Amino acid sequence: MSMSAERAIRNAHDWFEVNDGWAPPDEDTLADWLADGVCRCPDECLVTPNGWCRHGLASWHLILSAMAEDGQG
């Protein structure tokens, strides 16, 4: 099993480069998802907050958390 959250986040960034029309969820939307124990991926798949979809894309929660950490680094 070579799939990891880190890999899924990289996949998502690759996906951003070749797909148009996506937008990050706003804070309220993300909070609603997390309150329900779920999260969306950039391609609209429903996953767990710390998971990734069958297409290999990380959840928005993982993606945005990683971006926030990068911003601090």
Ligand SMILES: [Zn+2]
């Ligand atoms: Zn998907």
